Amino acid sequence: MKSLKFILVGFIFGIVLTKSEAVSWYRIYEMFQFQSFHMFGIIMVAIATGTVGLQIIKRNQIKSSNGKPIEIADKEKGSFRYWIGGLFFGLGWALVGACPGPIFILLGAGFLPVIFVLFGALLGTFLYGLIKDKLPH
């Protein structure tokens, strides 16, 4: 049961991202060309709904399913890592049209060449872990 709920959440996530075409290279290209509102709409509605939801959780001090208070850690202070890391990420996102969630979703859907993207993403993560201490954050 404990595992099943996470698989179920993931399952819905996979269906929503596929059926809204947020996993589509075409939709990402169209977004960065400002030729459709579709992707902007998805992201903005998600943020708006999420903001309201988190405020409700915080103001009513809603407890999590295991009875503990729901705490969401603040992001670490800093600027450089967010600007520059974000820039790298954006370059990759617009090139292969997939962010980490969609990489997995597309692989599951059977688009085999996405394996190269996953390989690159693991390599990039590994590279970051190797040189992390030498990078400005």
Added chain:
Amino acid sequence: MDFLYHTWHWSVAGFLIALIMLSLNYFGKVFGMSSNLRTLCTLAGADKCADFFKFDTKSQYWNLLVVLGAMLGGFVAVHFLSDPSNVMLNPETIKQLATMGIDAPNGKLLPNALFGNEVFQSPKMIFILVVGGLLIGFGSRYAGGCTSGHAIAGMSNLQRQSLKAVIGFFVGGLIMSHFILPLIF
């Protein structure tokens, strides 16, 4: 049930994505897909090379289960819920893609030019896909999150750092889409 097969409206998708994040919060977890890349590196033995990968992977198993579910969801959506009316792009976009030699969707999620099986015979395309992945993996760990962790979860939690990362995402994306993609294709 026809609506399940058509392209889901952005408002429905955005709302559901937020509910997915909130349900993970309710289960005492946080929404973030790129963390799984780090977990997979550790499981592959990267903890022997760098301290960054030394952590208890058991604490992240739940997230790998989300990944497993997402893969199943992708499979079901593509194989059982697809329709030729899907991925209806702006005609302007299709024209632009044609000048770069990229095929129109006609219901497909991904262009054959980048993700068709002929890619396996093209060292250039394999290189491009690996480099794209590299930028995503490196960038998301450097920035401490990706579209889910920063753009959705971080922004919903009103994190200034996430706003910086999201601006970074878009600056990088615009540079790629407008200046580098036309050079590649």
